[in-house]
Amino acid sequence: MWDALVIDPMTNALLFLYNILPGLAGNSFVVAIALFTILIRLITLPLNLRQQKSSMKMQEMQPQVQAIQKKYKDNPQKMQEEFKKIGYNPTESLTGCLPLLIQFPILIGLYRAIITLLGSTPQALFELTDRIYPFIDELVNVSEALPIPNKFLWLNLAQPDPFYVLPVLVFGTMFISQKLLTPSTKKEDGDKKKKKQDDNPMAGMTQSMQYTMPLMFGFFSLSFPSGLSIYFILSNVIGIGQGYLTRSSMAKEKAAQEAGEEIPKTTGIPAEAKVQPATSGADGRSSYKQPAKKKTSKRKRRSAKR
Amino acid sequence: MYKLKMPVKWPVIILLFTVAFILSACGTSVANSNWPGMTAGENGVVYVAFGPGIVAVDLNEEKQLWVYRPQESNNSLQFYAAPSVDRGQLVFGDYGASGGFISASVTVSVYALEELLSQNPVLAWSQSQIAQDRIIAQPLQLEDRVIVGTADNFVVALANQDGRPIWNDPFEAGHSIWGHPIEDDGVIFVPSLDKNVYALDAETGEEIWQSNVGGSVSDKLVMNGDLIYAGSFDKQVHALDKATGASRWTALAQAAVWGAPAYADGVVYFVDLDGNAFAVGAETGELRWERPVAEYVVAATVVDDGVVYVAAAGDSDIAPAERQGTLIALSADTGEELWQKQMPSPLFTTPVIIEDSIVVAMQNETGPLTLEIIDLSDPDRSWTFVPQVEDES
Numbered sequence: 001m002w003d004a005l006v007i008d009p010m011t012n013a014l015l016f017l018y019n020i021l022p023g024l025a026g027n028s029f030v031v032a033i034a035l036f037t038i039l040i041r042l043i044t045l046p047l048n049l050r051q052q053k054s055s056m057k058m059q060e061m062q063p064q065v066q067a068i069q070k071k072y073k074d075n076p077q078k079m080q081e082e083f084k085k086i087g088y089n090p091t092e093s094l095t096g097c098l099p100l101l102i103q104f105p106i107l108i109g110l111y112r113a114i115i116t117l118l119g120s121t122p123q124a125l126f127e128l129t130d131r132i133y134p135f136i137d138e139l140v141n142v143s144e145a146l147p148i149p150n151k152f153l154w155l156n157l158a159q160p161d162p163f164y165v166l167p168v169l170v171f172g173t174m175f176i177s178q179k180l181l182t183p184s185t186k187k188e189d190g191d192k193k194k195k196k197q198d199d200n201p202m203a204g205m206t207q208s209m210q211y212t213m214p215l216m217f218g219f220f221s222l223s224f225p226s227g228l229s230i231y232f233i234l235s236n237v238i239g240i241g242q243g244y245l246t247r248s249s250m251a252k253e254k255a256a257q258e259a260g261e262e263i264p265k266t267t268g269i270p271a272e273a274k275v276q277p278a279t280s281g282a283d284g285r286s287s288y289k290q291p292a293k294k295k296t297s298k299r300k301r302r303s304a305k306r
Numbered sequence: 307m308y309k310l311k312m313p314v315k316w317p318v319i320i321l322l323f324t325v326a327f328i329l330s331a332c333g334t335s336v337a338n339s340n341w342p343g344m345t346a347g348e349n350g351v352v353y354v355a356f357g358p359g360i361v362a363v364d365l366n367e368e369k370q371l372w373v374y375r376p377q378e379s380n381n382s383l384q385f386y387a388a389p390s391v392d393r394g395q396l397v398f399g400d401y402g403a404s405g406g407f408i409s410a411s412v413t414v415s416v417y418a419l420e421e422l423l424s425q426n427p428v429l430a431w432s433q434s435q436i437a438q439d440r441i442i443a444q445p446l447q448l449e450d451r452v453i454v455g456t457a458d459n460f461v462v463a464l465a466n467q468d469g470r471p472i473w474n475d476p477f478e479a480g481h482s483i484w485g486h487p488i489e490d491d492g493v494i495f496v497p498s499l500d501k502n503v504y505a506l507d508a509e510t511g512e513e514i515w516q517s518n519v520g521g522s523v524s525d526k527l528v529m530n531g532d533l534i535y536a537g538s539f540d541k542q543v544h545a546l547d548k549a550t551g552a553s554r555w556t557a558l559a560q561a562a563v564w565g566a567p568a569y570a571d572g573v574v575y576f577v578d579l580d581g582n583a584f585a586v587g588a589e590t591g592e593l594r595w596e597r598p599v600a601e602y603v604v605a606a607t608v609v610d611d612g613v614v615y616v617a618a619a620g621d622s623d624i625a626p627a628e629r630q631g632t633l634i635a636l637s638a639d640t641g642e643e644l645w646q647k648q649m650p651s652p653l654f655t656t657p658v659i660i661e662d663s664i665v666v667a668m669q670n671e672t673g674p675l676t677l678e679i680i681d682l683s684d685p686d687r688s689w690t691f692v693p694q695v696e697d698e699s
Contacts, residue, residue, distance in 0.1 A: 144521050158439075
C-alpha cells in the first residue's frame, strides 16, 4: 500500500523528469531532483503558508493568552470565552505541525525513490523494473535509461558525501529557513529567557526546533545518500525565499492594519498585555515590542479596571 | 488544558528524531542486500557469498566445509559478489562497512583465502584501500594479479601475493562495474553500466579501446576466437572485435539482456529479461531459434553438453515475496524444452555445473540461503542443502 501510494508514483515521476530534462554537470538526475523539489514545494505551499502565518499569529497573541490564563486560571469556561474573543484557538498551534508531518511521508518516499532509482545493487535495479508504470515504460526507454548515472561533481548520489559538504549545507540552509519561520526576540539573560519559555511554551518549542531540526537533519545527512541531501538543501533554499516573502507580506499587512484601524476588542485584560504590534525592520523582518504604558488610552485603562 | 508545555514540545521532537532515525538507519550501505553469488571450485566444492559470509559446501560429501566471516565485522559486512577461485586461492569483495554512526566514509575490502579444502581457510591478505562502494563483480585472477571491478566505477589490479595495488592509477569507468572481467593475451575486457565495454592493458591498466554498446552491460562478457559477446540493456547482444572493439554484429532480443550470453559449438545463447531465449550464430549473429521460456530472467545463460539452462525469477504478476523460480532445460539444437523444475524461491543467481549436477542458489525474503542440487542425468533426482552462513551465537 505504502509503496503503491507513495514510493511508486515518486519513482515514476522522477524517472520521467530525469528522461525529459537536460543534464547538469553530466547528470540530469540532479536536475530532476531539483524540479521535483519545486513541485513538492508548490503542492505543499498553501499548507506551508498557513502554518507560517498561524505560527506568527500565535506568537503575537502569546502575551494576551498568558494574561488570560493567569487571570482565569480557576475558571476554564471564562478562559475559553476570552480566548474566543481575541480569536485564539489553542488547537491551531498543534495544526502548525501539520506541514511538517505531511513532509515526513514525502521525505521517506523520496528517500526510497532515490535509492530505488539509483539501483545501486542488481537486486535494487531489478526491483525498480517492477515499479515502473507501463505508460512510463512506453514514454521512457527504460532499458536504455537505466541505470541512472550515479556521479555528480565529487558525489556518488547513492552514497553519503565523503567530504561532509552536503551535511554542512543541510544544517546551514535549514537553520536559516527555521530562523525565518521564528519571530525574532530580543536578547535576554538566561533566567529571564527560561522564565519566558516556561510561561510561553510555544516560543520555547519554536526556539528549540530552530536548533534541533537543523542539527538533527545535518547529523543524519552524514549517512543519507547525497541525492536526498541535495533535495533537503534545495527544499530549504526555497523555504528561505518563501519565509522571507511571507514575513515581508505579513509585516506590510500589519502596518496597513495598524495605520487604518483602532484595536477593536476589550477583554478585561490589562492593556499592557494586549497590544504587541509587529514592526518591520529595514530587512523586512518583524520584531515585537512591549507597548509603553503611556501609549495606552484612558478608555482602555477604564475598561481594564472594569 | 491550554498550557501547551510538555504535550506539544517533546512529542514533536521525539517524533522528528524517530523519523530521522528510521531514515538514517536505511541510509548506510550495509543495509542493502542482493541475491547470492556462487562459484564452482574443484573437488565438488561450491563457494557461495551470501549475507554475512562466504560458505564452502562439499557436494560430494554433502557437508559444509567452512564459513568465513571476517572477525572484526561482527556480522555487519555483507557478501554477495561471486567469489573467484583459481590455483587454490579464493578472492572476493564485500559490500562495505560504514565508518561509524557519524561518518560518511565506507570501507570496502577484498579478501584472499587459501587452504580452501581444510576446515579453516587462511586469510592470505585483505585490501581495504581500493574502493568506497561495493564489490559486486566477481574478481578475475591472473597469474600474478587479481583484477577487481568496483561499484564506484573503478577497475584495480592487486598483487595476488599480498593484495597491494599494482597499477599506478586505477582505471575509472563512467559507471559501476558489475560484470566479471575477462582476459586474453595481456588484455583485460571489462563491462560497465556506463554502456561501454573497455579493453585495458593488464600490465598498466591503460585503456586500449572502448566500445559503446548502447546500453548497460551488467553481467560478464563471453569470449570466443576474435570476438567478445556482451548482453546489453539496449535489448541486443553485441559481438565486438577483440582487437579494436568494433561492432561485428548485433542480435536483437525483445527486452533488455541482463544475464550474460553463453557460447558453445559456434552458437551464442542468450535470454532477455522477459524470458525469451535465443540462439544465434557466433560468427554472423543470424538467428537459429527463439522461444519464450519464462518470465524475468536475470541470471546468465548456462550451456553444457548440448543443453541450455535458464534460471528464471518467476511470474511478474505474482507479488515478489510469493514468486517461485523455475529452472528450465532446453535443447541447444532446437530450443525445445527438455524439462523444467519449479523452485520454492525465485532464481536470480547463475546456476553452476559441477561434475554431473547443476546447482542453483536461492533465497526469499524470509527464508535461508538454500542450494538445490539436480542430477543432470535424471532431473527428478535432486537434493537440498541449507548452508549455515549466519553466526548462530
